[in-house]
Amino acid sequence: MTETRGAAVAAQPGNKSAARGSGRVRTAVVWDVVRAALTAVAGGRAVDVIDAGGGTGGFAVPLAELGHRVTVVDSSPDALAALERRAAEAGVTVRAVQGDAAELPDLLGSGSADLVLCHNVLEYVDDPERTMAALASTVRPGGSISVLAAGRLAVALHRAIAGHFDDARRVLSDPAGRWGDRDPTPRRFTCASLTDLATAAGLRPGEVHGVRIFADLVPSGLAESDREATDALVALELAAATHPALRDLATQLHLLAHRA
Template sequence: MRTEGAARQAATSPAVRTAVVWDVLRATLAARARATGRERLDIVDAGGGTGGFAVPLAELGHAVTVVDPSPDSLAALERRAAEAGVGVKGIQGDASDLRDLLEPRCADLVLCHSVLEYVEDPAGALSAVAALLRPGGVISVLAANPVATAIHRSLSGHFDEARQVLTDPAGRWGEQDPTPRRFSAEALAGLLTAAGFVPGETSGVRVFADLVPGRLLDGEPRAARALIALEQAAAAHPVLRDIATQLHLLGHR
């Protein structure tokens, strides 16, 4: 029998955690392919790490470049891509350095997932991404939501820290918080607009996945599929999306 930890891992497995994002990305890629007449699109994954998104995108036939500051992550990316039988280009660097690392207007889609929380200058990073995109290109932004953090801290009994999240401008629960900043949907849309993007609709990612007790999925293969369906239904709900662990937003050039 699986432990509670293993069951919790099943509840927050990549399929559950990213299903909503992949729904949006697949639709975006299809629309971009129709608009350009090219099935093979050029994609940059800024901060793409070990290739959780990059390798599956390459498996779909796209040309993918990962820019990440960690050499260890890039080495793991290379191994992961080799195991999948695809090629993914890895470049060491920060999101703020994209202008120096890549040619302007080289990308149809840029992923900026779990990056804005950590870069020194989020607005500058988005401006650098904008320079990479061709006319009609799209940025995919995924960022931590402070409301969800307040909920999670309170469920762990850290009530003062939960209150701190709600009052702190950066959405942090204290000095020991490993995340430098979190963003509301309005803040993300504002950043995208200032960088020259037209923001799309916001989706909530992991509305329930981080709250569901792991034992509910233990030994129940159908439960994970049902949880994914629930996440997909909640993603655009006008109330539930605002309590999601992460917020997903597209920006169009």
């Protein structure tokens, strides 16, 4: 276990890391939901946050900047080393623990966090059911779990737009939503499969938000041509995130689930 320490943090700084150009387009919907979850579970207090598979701290460091006590559990020592550098540069404290997300209760204790994040990880773990159960048991009663995972329909669109029509067709029939043997992503989700996973772990699933519905379809030059275009695309993503047809087409699906 390693721990990085920095200067004391302000209670409510602006969300600097989430506010920059293309990063903002890609993460605006997720931050919107995470901020609302924090308001619900924290109500302005500093709370315990665990980021399972938190990698280099793209979410963990801004959350520490907001004043929360953040622990990242990740299987990769290299990612944790990069997290330590990022936290030090930001002048915040983030605890870094090497381990498997499926072992969270053994690593950190059951009921040890108010908010547990698991972003872009369920696609890669050995056993998504077991990992979701571990997330559920690590959050305190009344707390929430933020799960972000790859959406399967989006990859069919992206492969077709790139001219890989056979790959796009395979995505539609493959049980894991993969486009072929060389697809680097082991599995993708639908709104229903992600929600079912949370329900099976004893959680109460909230609404699924679609993330990057349009952002990955428009040329980046258009999306980032100027501040006005970026703002308009962010507004479009926020407006479409819960649209019942459009959210299924999102590159990522974001589920906030609750422990009663």
